[in-house]
Amino acid sequence: xxxxxxxxxxxxxxxxxxxxxxxxxxxxxxxxxxxxxxxxxxxxxxxxxxxxxxxxxxxxxxxxxxxxxxxxxxxxxxxxxxxxxxxxxxxxxxxxxxxxxxxxxxxxxxxxxxxxxxxxxxxxxxxxxxxxxxxxxxxxxxxxxxxxxxxxxxxxxxxx
Numbered sequence: 001x002x003x004x005x006x007x008x009x010x011x012x013x014x015x016x017x018x019x020x021x022x023x024x025x026x027x028x029x030x031x032x033x034x035x036x037x038x039x040x041x042x043x044x045x046x047x048x049x050x051x052x053x054x055x056x057x058x059x060x061x062x063x064x065x066x067x068x069x070x071x072x073x074x075x076x077x078x079x080x081x082x083x084x085x086x087x088x089x090x091x092x093x094x095x096x097x098x099x100x101x102x103x104x105x106x107x108x109x110x111x112x113x114x115x116x117x118x119x120x121x122x123x124x125x126x127x128x129x130x131x132x133x134x135x136x137x138x139x140x141x142x143x144x145x146x147x148x149x150x151x152x153x154x155x156x157x158x159x160x
Contacts, residue, residue: 017146043057072105073105
């Protein structure tokens with residue numbers, strides 16, 4: 001969910017816009033993806049230097065899967081809440097298992113408690129790259145540099 005928009009004619013400071021943004025569940029989702037990318041990068045460095053069982057490498061590996069589980073947990077929760085608000089039933093357990101976000105959440109939890117397999121981070125990392133880029137382009141850049149009403153958007157967000 002995007003942060004609430006300012007009233008017409010009302011200007012907000014950068015700090016107010018960023019605080020409003022940071023209070024959303026979508027921002028927590030974004031932070032989870034950034035955490036996953038940073039810990040994957042840290043684990044990759046350990047793997048390339050053949051220190052993949054050091055404490056830092058193990059911490060980075062496990063933290064990456066905790067971040068993945070958190071991000072997919074947020075998505076599953078938001079989907080559940082949206083279905084509850086619309087009055088639709090939650091469906092059968094088979095429909096829940098068929099949801100790809102539930103499957104990724106389960107995979108993240110399985111890999112979190114399994115032995116280290118470096119390639120297990122790959123699908124989560126690829127998704128996180130695209131999710132961070134999309135969030136940055138669509139939410140973060142417009143919050144940092146808002147456009148005036150009726151004005152053309154900045155070319156910076158289109159470049160990304």
